[in-house]
Amino acid sequence: MATTDNFIAAIEIGSSKITGMVGRRMADGSIQILACAKENSGDCIRRGTVHNVDKTSECLKNIKQRLQDVVKKNISKVYVCIGGQSLHSVLNTVSRDFETETKITQEIVDALYEEDRNLNIPDYWLMKIIPQDYYLGKQRQASSSSSVVGVVSDKLEGSFLNVFYRHSFYENIKECLVSAGFKKVEYMMTPIVLGDGLLSMDAKRTGCVLVDFGKDTTSVAVYSSKLLRRLAVIPLGSGNITKDIASVFRIEESEAEMLKCEYGSAFSEKDVAEDASDKIYTLSDGRDINARELNEIVEARMEEILINVEEQIRRSGLKASEDLISGAILTGGGSNLRDLSKAFKQYTKIGEEKIKFAKYVNFQVNTKYAEAKQADGTLNAILSLLTQGKEECAGDIIPEEQGLFEEVGRTPQEDTNEGKGRDNITELNPETPEEEPQQEQTKKPGKFAKWFKKLGNGIKNTADKLVSPEE
Numbered sequence: 001m002a003t004t005d006n007f008i009a010a011i012e013i014g015s016s017k018i019t020g021m022v023g024r025r026m027a028d029g030s031i032q033i034l035a036c037a038k039e040n041s042g043d044c045i046r047r048g049t050v051h052n053v054d055k056t057s058e059c060l061k062n063i064k065q066r067l068q069d070v071v072k073k074n075i076s077k078v079y080v081c082i083g084g085q086s087l088h089s090v091l092n093t094v095s096r097d098f099e100t101e102t103k104i105t106q107e108i109v110d111a112l113y114e115e116d117r118n119l120n121i122p123d124y125w126l127m128k129i130i131p132q133d134y135y136l137g138k139q140r141q142a143s144s145s146s147s148v149v150g151v152v153s154d155k156l157e158g159s160f161l162n163v164f165y166r167h168s169f170y171e172n173i174k175e176c177l178v179s180a181g182f183k184k185v186e187y188m189m190t191p192i193v194l195g196d197g198l199l200s201m202d203a204k205r206t207g208c209v210l211v212d213f214g215k216d217t218t219s220v221a222v223y224s225s226k227l228l229r230r231l232a233v234i235p236l237g238s239g240n241i242t243k244d245i246a247s248v249f250r251i252e253e254s255e256a257e258m259l260k261c262e263y264g265s266a267f268s269e270k271d272v273a274e275d276a277s278d279k280i281y282t283l284s285d286g287r288d289i290n291a292r293e294l295n296e297i298v299e300a301r302m303e304e305i306l307i308n309v310e311e312q313i314r315r316s317g318l319k320a321s322e323d324l325i326s327g328a329i330l331t332g333g334g335s336n337l338r339d340l341s342k343a344f345k346q347y348t349k350i351g352e353e354k355i356k357f358a359k360y361v362n363f364q365v366n367t368k369y370a371e372a373k374q375a376d377g378t379l380n381a382i383l384s385l386l387t388q389g390k391e392e393c394a395g396d397i398i399p400e401e402q403g404l405f406e407e408v409g410r411t412p413q414e415d416t417n418e419g420k421g422r423d424n425i426t427e428l429n430p431e432t433p434e435e436e437p438q439q440e441q442t443k444k445p446g447k448f449a450k451w452f453k454k455l456g457n458g459i460k461n462t463a464d465k466l467v468s469p470e471e
Contacts, residue, residue, distance in 0.1 A: 007034055007071065008389035011063065012081040012190070012382040013173065015045050015216040015239070016333070018056075019379070020063035021372065022071050022393075023386040031386050033367035035070035037063045047216040047235055048084020048190075050172035053179075060180035074395030078182050079388070081381050082173060083190035085217055086166035089231040091132070092119050095157040103152050109134070109145050116160040124164040127189060130228055132159040142225075163189065163231060188388065190381050191219045191231055197384020198329060198358045201226065206325035209313055209350075212381075213305075213334025215239040220309055222316040224323065230316035234308045238334030241301045248297055255284055260337070263291060264298040267343035302337070306347035313348065320348045327354025331377040335359075363387065 011020045022035040039062055044055035068075060094112045102108075116129060133142035136153040148156065170187075177185050195210050207224040216237045222230040241264070246256035263281060279291035313320045320328075328350050330340065341355045360375040361383045367373065372383075 006392055007073075007394050008386050009067065009075045009078045009393040010081070010382050010385040010389060011060070011078055012385065013045060013048070013050075013056075014041060015048055015084075015214060015237070017041050018045070018059050018063060019382050020067050021382055021386060022067050022075070023383075025387065026366075028364075030364035030366055031383065033365060033369055033372045033386075035067045036367070036369040036372045037066040038371060039063055048082075048214070048233070049086055049166075049169045050176060053172055053175055056172075056176040057179040060176055060182075064180050064182065068398060071394070073397055075182065075393055076395030077184040077186065077391060077393040078177075079186050079188060079385050079393075080173070080177065081190040081193055081385055082165065082170075082187055083217070083219060083233065084169070085233050085235045086169045087189060087191070087219075087231070087233050088164060089228075090119070090121075090162045090164060091159060091230075092116055092162055093157060093159045095155065098154050098156075101152045101154055103150065104136070104148050104156055106149050108156060109149060109158070112156065112158040113160070116158070116162065119162055121164055123167045125167055125170055126162060127165050127187075128163040128192070130161040130163070132161055132227060132229070134158045161228060161231070163192075165189075186389075186391075188385060189231075191221045191233075192228065193384050193388060194331065194381050195221050195223065195228065196388060197361055198331065198380060199223065203326040203329070207318060207323050208326035208329060209309075209320070209324055209348075210329045210331070211309055211335075211344075213238055213330065213332040213337075213340075213377075215333065218305055218309065218332075218334070220312040222313055222318060222324075224316075224318055229318065230312060232312045232315075234305060234312070236301070236305050236308070238332075238337065240305075241298055241337075244297050244301050245294065249283065249287075249289060251283060251285075259294060260298060263294060264337060265295045265339045266299060266302045266337045267339040267346065268292075268295050268299065269342075298337070299343070302340075302343055303347070306343060309344075310348045320350050324350065324354075327351070327356065329356050329358050331358040331380050333376060333378045335377050 007022050007024050009020070009022050011018065018039045018041045020037045021033060024032045024034060026032055039059035041056070041059060044050065044052040044059065050056050064075060094115045096108065096112060113129065113131065117126070120126070131145060134145055134148045135142065135157040136148055136151055137155050145158075174185070191210070191212060194212055195204075199208065199210060204223040204226045208222075210221045210223070212219045214237045216235070216239050218234040218237055220230070220232050220234065221228060238260075242253055242257045242260055245251075245259055245264075246253045249256070259281065280288045281291065281294065282288050310320065313324070318324060328344060328348065330344065335357055341352050341357075344350065344355055345352045357377070358380055359377050361380055365372065365383060372379065
């Protein structure tokens with residue numbers, strides 16, 4: 001049970017802002033926010049990864065100092081959400097043949113897991129291994145690890161979802177955190193933190209897709225039979241829509257963002273679009289634009305994003321309209337775009353009645369900070385992270401004469417107990433893998449392609465840059 005001296009410290013590193021919170025888990029399952037701090041990160045974080053080490057370090061230092069000033073204690077440990085374009089999953093299969101019918105033991109199952117761990121990819125960290133299904137002999141019926149133990153068979157095959165993160169990106173983040181004075185860090189993956197914080201076990205069991213629409217990236221996590229089946233990060237986000245509007249109309253991105261949020265729509269029905277074409281918006285320089293022209297730009301980019309979301313669902317081996325019984329859960333700042341559910345239905349074929357928006361966490365949050373009550377989908381990750389932190393983060397009381405920062409770092413430890421699953425980064429000795437992960441392919445936008453011609457060399461279909469080891 002929590003005491004008044006206990007707290008969990010968490011930081012989410014995002015493309016638009018870095019957010020830090022200190023909170024306490026209460027006996028009734030609620031979270032009490034003790035301190036909250038945010039820093040703009042648009043010029044130092046790009047696509048979820050560190051672009052400018054010095055500026056990111058400065059943001060983290062400011063957040064740490066502001067949090068400690070409130071709680072009057074050193075932060076001895078911090079939980080950090082990481083994501084971005086470098087994060088991706090690779091499905092791997094390992095099998096074991098036996099000369100005679102052999103009883104499957106837990107040792108044999110564990111040996112398959114350890115063999116899968118040898119799937120090394122140069123320049124990547126193996127962050128997490130998620131066992132999927134096991135198959136016995138010629139039977140292709142999926143089973144769990146517990147159900148195959150004790151069964152007699154001449155063959156055992158297991159499939160594993162391996163989640164990787166680029167080594168250089170991790171090193172940049174670690175350098176920033178060390179520079180900010182954090183002594184002990186535990187890393188967790190933002191899409192998985194969101195899945196554990198927003199999805200019910202029933203939704204994971206019956207099948208669903210969780211889509212986080214960020215500024216620079218869109219993450220897709222597909223669940224079925226209580227397991228994460230696919231994880232991918234598309235290097236496109238709502239910020240690309242803002243840039244498209246700014247480029248076409250030759251205006252500042254701040255004004256383009258306002259137009260997108262106030263008037264933009266992800267989907268326009270034909271008869272409604274014709275009626276809306278008469279609406280005129282006046283820009284700050286006095287020029288007029290009509291609603292139809294604005295929304296064709298918005299729809300063009302959102303079409304590209306959703307085509308790639310549908311492609312990731314397809315690559316999970318599941319059919320969106322048939323296998324994802326619990327539908328889709330949409331979150332993130334980009335999910336606030338008007339008529340997104342209609343556009344999502346058009347491209348994924350998931351019924352609109354099965355599309356839900358997660359604007360805020362589903363547990364009680366007690367706080368005096370208005371910025372911690374913002375119900376627009378942008379706080380779900382860090383609030384969920386506060387509930388998942390297990391170890392005490394409170395250090396010593398800060399004497400007035402004590403400095404706040406001490407540059408000490410810690411190498412993350414391997415997570416050897418996957419079933420109980422923390423997402424600590426696992427250090428591997430990079431070796432040439434036997435099999436390279438499959439490079440993500442993307443589909444090109446369709447009916448709105450004409451707007452891409454207005455951008456000089458064209459707004460490139462950058463979704464073909466979905467992360468791969470070749471990047």
